[in-house]
Amino acid sequence: MKRFTELIAQLEMSNKTNDKIAALVRYFNEANDLDKPYVIAMFTGKRPRRPVSTALIKEWAIELSELPPWLFAESYHSVGDLSETIALILPPPAKTTDLPLHQWINALQDLNGKDDESKKKFIVNAWDSLDTQERFIFNKLISGNFRIGVSNKMLVNALAKQSDTESNKIMHSIMGKWKPDEISYQELIAGAHVDTDRSWPYPFCLAYALDSPPESLGDVKEWQAEWKWDGIRGQIVKRGGELFIWSRGEELVTDQFPELHFLVDELEDGTVLDGEILSVKEGKVQSFSTLQQRLNRKTISKGQLESAPIAFYCYDLLEQQGIDQRGKTLGIRRKALIEIIKKIKSQGVLVLSPGIEVGSWAELALLRADSRLNNSEGLMLKKLDSLYHSGRKRGDWWKWKINPYTVDTVMIYAQKGSGRRANFYTDYTFAVRDGEQLITIAKAYSGLTDQEIKEVDAFVKKNAIEKFGPVRTVKPELVFEIAFEGIAESKRHKAGLALRFPRIARWRKDKKAAEINTLDDLRQLLNSTL
Amino acid sequence: MALIRFSNKGIYCEQGDFYIDPWKPVKLAVTTHGHADHVKWGNQAYLCHELTKPILLHRLGAELNIQTLRYREEININGVKLSMFPAGHVIGSAQIRLEYKGEVCVISGDYKVEYDGISTAFEPVKCHTFVSESTFGLPIYKWLPQQLIFDQIGNWVNNNQEQGKTSVLIAYSLGKAQRLINGLKDQDRPIYVHQSIANLNDAFIQAGVALPETIRISPEIRKETLQQGLIIVPPALADGRWMKTLQQAATGVCSGWMQVRAGRRWRSADAGFALSDHADWPGLLSAIKATEAEKVFVTHGFTATFSKYLNEIGIEAEEVKTQYGTEEEEIETGAQENPEIKEEAD
Numbered sequence: 001m002k003r004f005t006e007l008i009a010q011l012e013m014s015n016k017t018n019d020k021i022a023a024l025v026r027y028f029n030e031a032n033d034l035d036k037p038y039v040i041a042m043f044t045g046k047r048p049r050r051p052v053s054t055a056l057i058k059e060w061a062i063e064l065s066e067l068p069p070w071l072f073a074e075s076y077h078s079v080g081d082l083s084e085t086i087a088l089i090l091p092p093p094a095k096t097t098d099l100p101l102h103q104w105i106n107a108l109q110d111l112n113g114k115d116d117e118s119k120k121k122f123i124v125n126a127w128d129s130l131d132t133q134e135r136f137i138f139n140k141l142i143s144g145n146f147r148i149g150v151s152n153k154m155l156v157n158a159l160a161k162q163s164d165t166e167s168n169k170i171m172h173s174i175m176g177k178w179k180p181d182e183i184s185y186q187e188l189i190a191g192a193h194v195d196t197d198r199s200w201p202y203p204f205c206l207a208y209a210l211d212s213p214p215e216s217l218g219d220v221k222e223w224q225a226e227w228k229w230d231g232i233r234g235q236i237v238k239r240g241g242e243l244f245i246w247s248r249g250e251e252l253v254t255d256q257f258p259e260l261h262f263l264v265d266e267l268e269d270g271t272v273l274d275g276e277i278l279s280v281k282e283g284k285v286q287s288f289s290t291l292q293q294r295l296n297r298k299t300i301s302k303g304q305l306e307s308a309p310i311a312f313y314c315y316d317l318l319e320q321q322g323i324d325q326r327g328k329t330l331g332i333r334r335k336a337l338i339e340i341i342k343k344i345k346s347q348g349v350l351v352l353s354p355g356i357e358v359g360s361w362a363e364l365a366l367l368r369a370d371s372r373l374n375n376s377e378g379l380m381l382k383k384l385d386s387l388y389h390s391g392r393k394r395g396d397w398w399k400w401k402i403n404p405y406t407v408d409t410v411m412i413y414a415q416k417g418s419g420r421r422a423n424f425y426t427d428y429t430f431a432v433r434d435g436e437q438l439i440t441i442a443k444a445y446s447g448l449t450d451q452e453i454k455e456v457d458a459f460v461k462k463n464a465i466e467k468f469g470p471v472r473t474v475k476p477e478l479v480f481e482i483a484f485e486g487i488a489e490s491k492r493h494k495a496g497l498a499l500r501f502p503r504i505a506r507w508r509k510d511k512k513a514a515e516i517n518t519l520d521d522l523r524q525l526l527n528s529t530l
Numbered sequence: 531m532a533l534i535r536f537s538n539k540g541i542y543c544e545q546g547d548f549y550i551d552p553w554k555p556v557k558l559a560v561t562t563h564g565h566a567d568h569v570k571w572g573n574q575a576y577l578c579h580e581l582t583k584p585i586l587l588h589r590l591g592a593e594l595n596i597q598t599l600r601y602r603e604e605i606n607i608n609g610v611k612l613s614m615f616p617a618g619h620v621i622g623s624a625q626i627r628l629e630y631k632g633e634v635c636v637i638s639g640d641y642k643v644e645y646d647g648i649s650t651a652f653e654p655v656k657c658h659t660f661v662s663e664s665t666f667g668l669p670i671y672k673w674l675p676q677q678l679i680f681d682q683i684g685n686w687v688n689n690n691q692e693q694g695k696t697s698v699l700i701a702y703s704l705g706k707a708q709r710l711i712n713g714l715k716d717q718d719r720p721i722y723v724h725q726s727i728a729n730l731n732d733a734f735i736q737a738g739v740a741l742p743e744t745i746r747i748s749p750e751i752r753k754e755t756l757q758q759g760l761i762i763v764p765p766a767l768a769d770g771r772w773m774k775t776l777q778q779a780a781t782g783v784c785s786g787w788m789q790v791r792a793g794r795r796w797r798s799a800d801a802g803f804a805l806s807d808h809a810d811w812p813g814l815l816s817a818i819k820a821t822e823a824e825k826v827f828v829t830h831g832f833t834a835t836f837s838k839y840l841n842e843i844g845i846e847a848e849e850v851k852t853q854y855g856t857e858e859e860e861i862e863t864g865a866q867e868n869p870e871i872k873e874e875a876d
Contacts, residue, residue, distance in 0.1 A: 012791060013800055067669055068842060074835045075670045080792050088670035
């Protein structure tokens with residue numbers, strides 16, 4: 001536990017990827033072998049079942065600290081992280097211990113199913129045996145939510161370096177289905193489990209945004225153009241008589257999409273397809289807001305199956321007859337993919353994402369301008385002779401998205417951020433004009449530089465009108481251009497509509513609050529997209 | 531008539547017609563300590579502890595009309611008995627005790643309860659009314675004993691040396707810098723200080739304070755030599771060009787704000803050491819309880835939160851707006867814009 005705590009401290013101390021990789025390599029050189037698979041599981045977001053609810057943890061921490069709940073809440077607002085708040089607020093430990101990490105994790109897992117009294121006894125005793133830093137780690141272990149600025153790619157690179165293994169293999173291995181208590185570090189690095197395990201997906205090939213005119217890519221005939229669909233990127237894996245659906249977030253989402261389950265009978269064993277999970281009605285791709293009704297639900301009602309039916313638009317073929325196809329060119333993979341889809345009896349659920357045939361880049365640009373008409377985000381350009389890469393690589397695949405919508409708004413509320421920005425006003429609420437009133441339409445917290453954040457922060461402090469807990473009402477003066485990807489009707493919002501993925505495009509210091517957009521402007525936009 | 535009231539110029543004692551730490555020019559400014567948010571230029575006369583005098587002369591100019599007191603020495607101003615008691619914040623820092631017709635009021639300025647080895651140790655003073663800061667008035671702020679922090683710093687410097695890095699500690703030039711110099715003296719490694727710190731050290735040494743030896747940084751000192759020692763610079767230099775000329779500078783910020791991860795990451799230092807010259811949460815509470823005050827006025831810091839809590843535990847408290855800092859984070863964030871303020875905040 002102490003060594004792992006040290007690792008976390010080192011990872012947090014530096015913003016440089018190389019320093020972080022070096023810290024990870026040192027850790028995997030020195031740490032207890034039994035701990036290592038657990039650390040890999042944590043950093044790749046493999047969450048064990050949460051043994052104790054946040055509410056209970058909070059309740060016990062408040063009780064032990066002998067503080068009123070409101071003061072705990074104030075402290076939490078200032079710290080910006082619950083695990084850390086609890087670690088700081090508890091009385092100093094009376095004991096010390098140096099149990100290895102995996103034993104802590106297993107002990108926590110053993111709490112599942114026990115009564116609250118035994119859980120409390122264990123947690124309280126642990127808190128009393130760990131120093132502030134270790135407590136913070138321990139609390140993170142309970143939540144299983146270990147976001148510490150280590151990307152999968154970074155972890156894979158560190159493991160590859162430490163074990164002198166190809167990074168592709170490691171990515172493959174750690175993305176599959178394994179349990180840290182059933183596999184050793186050496187087995188994991190060697191990918192011992194991936195042969196026997198049927199479900200493992202391939203790392204997705206990702207694209208960078210096109211940052212130069214498409215003409216710079218050469219002859220349009222050497223490229224395949226497709227719509228860039230706005231759904232959930234996924235992989236369908238059929239092996240050994242079983243069907244698995246993976247999302248790009250490396251989650252198994254098979255159960256969420258029963259419409260696709262028939263494929264277990266129709267796809268050949270040893271087939272892996274890359275594509276997009278979309279809501280499709282009568283052959284028309286629906287907006288993301290329709291698909292959203294279907295996401296992250298434990299049970300799906302009949303109504304939801306009818307109002308947001310699912311289809312899978314296929315982009316690529318990664319495995320056929322159990323053989324990895326990624327080393328073949330896109331042209332060859334695509335032909336084989338077409339044949340596979342042809343054989344499917346039920347029409348309209350497993351669909352080939354259509355290619356767009358054009359004679360020139362200019363023609364393609366015209367089609368792209370209308371992307372929103374079919375609820376796509378723009379185009380994907382893929383080189384016909386490209387291989388299927390692991391992860392993001394420049395050159396072979398590009399996303400050529402349409403520009404987002406924008407609206408000029410005025411900031412009316414501000415709230416302090418969390419994490420690194422816990423003591424700055426970084427979360428803002430924006431409004432447009434509705435007659436004489438200002439009406440809230442979006443909340444956003446990204447898109448400003450640190451310098452701009454400081455400026456806005458100073459403005460908020462000088463111009464705060466009212467306090468509502470952590471929220472400050474501010475003079476409506478600062479104008480921001482908000483970019484967003486879509487607009488939908490919403491009963492939940494006062495404005496009657498909601499923006500999708502709003503973020504600050506820029507601070508319009510050149511504009512006055514009188515010049516912002518109106519709610520009518522947005523309603524018109526909504527009507528034009530229906 | 532209350533012994534003190536809070537005016538738009540500072541804390542005012544009407545009976546004695548003087549102000550404590552005024553932020554606008556007045557006839558007589560009674561000064562708790564030499565940080566810039568507590569003492570301004572332009573007052574007709576100053577009354578401070580004898581070790582604050584060299585700081586005022588150094589910072590505000592030589593032409594000041596300054597009267598000094600020792601700790602516990604008492605003078606009478608129009609019937610008000612005034613004396614000073616150690617606040618433990620920085621060298622020369624004092625709590626101001628006022629007594630008139632049996633009523634006692636103590637204005638503590640900034641204080642900490644842990645003895646730092648160089649500022650005279652804080653001494654609680656019984657009173658009816660106590661004015662307290664609340665810079666770290668949240669229960670998340672609990673300091674480790676300073677020796678543990680000095681040990682951490684020592685280990686950090688050793689690690690840096692092994693990796694060929696130059697260790698640079700970021701610390702306010704008045705207070706924190708001297709505390710570090712004193713606390714790290716036994717680690718047997720040369721300490722190089724920026725001239726703003728060296729100038730203050732000289733002023734202290736002239737006034738008779740025993741400070742361990744340090745070396746003033748000058749362009750003649752080779753970077754390889756600096757790498758073998760430890761450098762202390764004020765926050766204003768933390769992002770400066772000079773740092774880039776060092777051999778792989780590793781920066782360590784010494785401030786109470788480093789207690790929280792967000793604070794460490796925001797400063798993007800390589801290391802953060804939670805070492806503060808302000809009282810932590812238990813320190814504030816113990817100090818206030820020891821005064822046995824009937825009424826506590828809470829100034830700069832987490833004023834609203836801290837006074838609410840005091841009221842809940844049965845100590846009558848009131849939040850007071852001063853210009854020592856109107857909201858908790860101004861101390862830290864406002865400081866980023868203005869090195870002048872940053873110097874003094876913590």
